[in-house]
Amino acid sequence: MAKIAICGYGIVGSGVAEVIAENADSIAKNAAEDVSIKYILDSRDFPGDPFEEYIIHDFSIIENDPEISVVIETIGGVGIAYEFTKRALKSGKSVVSSNKELVATKGHELIAIAKEKNLNYLFEASVGGGIPIIRPITQCLAANKIDEVYGILNGTTNYILTEMIQNDASFEDALLEAQAKGFAEKDPTADIEGHDAARKICILADLCFGKHVNPADVKAQGIKGVSSADVEYAKRLNCKIKLLGRAIRTGRDTATAYVSPHLVSKSSLLSNVDGVMNGIVVHGNALGDTMFYGAGAGKRPTASAVVADVIDAVKHVKARKYLDWDDAPDGYFTDSSYLASRWYVRAATSLQQIGWAFGKVNFVSYTGAAADEYAFATEVNDENTMRKLTSGMTVRSMFRILD
């Protein structure tokens, strides 16, 4: 019988309790022993809740209970979640987390503590919600050198963009609808501005390339600048606009990562990842491209990933799993502005100026387009060159095209 504690009884934490209760039999079979909840830590009380009796308010009860072998951290943020994780590991308990912010910023340090104590620090749920991605990368693709990982990492923004593309909604209306449906938070900043996706691409880059990428280094451009006009022009280029997180090896000992809207060809599988779903593409030198698709958020999908980690932690008490990466040497992280790609540009300017700057480009238009602007797709350039070439134009949108 493995006894566990859940810290943070919010959406994910309560989903974890629910899944553990509901699938107790199959979990016991997979973990080779029963898994039962002993404590649920939260600052609030939950009168009438089915798990009310487990609620406690003092972390030291968990910390000092030798019966607890696994602590689940579903608090979020880098405040008490960080403190509790350290204390749990130091008191000899494996920790399972769904907290992407903590993993992206402090994961390296927490893994080092877990390693020293011969414990597990597992975080499958931190990227892609319920989609199996962390384990496939670290185990199934272990025979590959991974060159690139990218994808739709945030369900809220993908929902908004899908509404804009499929139902001609404006950004504002689509956001309101996402909030009404519970797909976006009241303060949607972290999603809309790309910070959530940035944390996730950092974790993916850490695992795929083996060196730490600091979220503070990663440029995140969100979807606020995507207009209905961009959606229409993109359609004429046979593309959909998708917010992508990307991490790419740029040399033997260098890599870059960034988040920004991209034009993605409709013929690609990734462009068909719609609504709140996530899709993550990994390119390995032996395997080629592989894609992982599923619910990137939500109570039960995320709980599914957390509980899979719990099962692994229970089975591997005192036998560490191999999630780890190194500190990055100076110069490892290169700015994404050096990365070349084709670009989509929408700008108020003259045909002459476009011709001078770019030579021949692929113009697109649609009925109802603004009369004072041009939209076009360029050849391959890096971002710095693009800034120079468009410096005399009133650029309304400029997004990379994923090739």
Added chain:
Amino acid sequence: MAKIAICGYGIVGSGVAEVIAENADSIAKNAAEDVSIKYILDSRDFPGDPFEEYIIHDFSIIENDPEISVVIETIGGVGIAYEFTKRALKSGKSVVSSNKELVATKGHELIAIAKEKNLNYLFEASVGGGIPIIRPITQCLAANKIDEVYGILNGTTNYILTEMIQNDASFEDALLEAQAKGFAEKDPTADIEGHDAARKICILADLCFGKHVNPADVKAQGIKGVSSADVEYAKRLNCKIKLLGRAIRTGRDTATAYVSPHLVSKSSLLSNVDGVMNGIVVHGNALGDTMFYGAGAGKRPTASAVVADVIDAVKHVKARKYLDWDDAPDGYFTDSSYLASRWYVRAATSLQQIGWAFGKVNFVSYTGAAADEYAFATEVNDENTMRKLTSGMTVRSMFRILD
């Protein structure tokens, strides 16, 4: 230093040798020790081959060498592959296999031997080539009750169907092209008639539902009966024809599995899995749908999956991984003809007869369609009912619609 032996130096076996040599550094890092090839068993000699010096012809050399900890079986079939696997396990060596026929028919018995010896018998490459699927199902989805697993499991037939859909090729021409490009074997029977997909869906059903499904019980309908007319009619129903293997829980203690062509809505992600690629959808009660996509065959992708298993076997010498399933009780496997779905029918018959049999149906047509036939989509019926309802018609094609 882990010493391994490869049995069978064909496409996959030589890919394994290549990937182990090429990615030696990252493999050593992931396995926590160097992995090196000591023997390659094959009946042939390979003069001039970079691995020529490792070639041997006598399995007992491997069997009797205590230095060998992992044996890779890439021979195929259930003849000597079966014998060598048993002998390897009995002599204390873990075995990694890409052999779907052996795993589907004898996997249960081989796992039992591995279990008794506290060894690993791993076979990630047996389904979906390089796509991580076995490990995600057994580990990442361990917190789920899986209700259904289905997908495009055979790259050869998917290539042929894609050619028919995208380039209006006939079945015969598409098959010739697939053979010319090396995507189909000279004798393509196992692929074309659905036997390959049937073996794979059995392995998936074994792992997802935990009970053995015998490939001999699984009805396999291949793609020989798919005509250009079916492709055209399907387009009018906004569908693509895809060969799917499906396994479904049909009750508390019953399940079914089968292989047949389906009409798959173009709006689904699965329908966009084209060419030689594979896509596998798993539905779990906590996670919902998740899809795994990638190269389902090919030298290096398959080798990638084999070597990932080798790394796992090296790391888990004397610590079994948890791949296993039980014998199926009597009555567990139910015939797929009881499974209800909507159907696409193409038949030479009269409007009246269709009306009598089905009431209102959704007719489709296209310019150039045969004058003596009707094509339509029905409401939900099981297969037995469909056979009765169409008994007076000359049925040219009848495929399920995936909803």
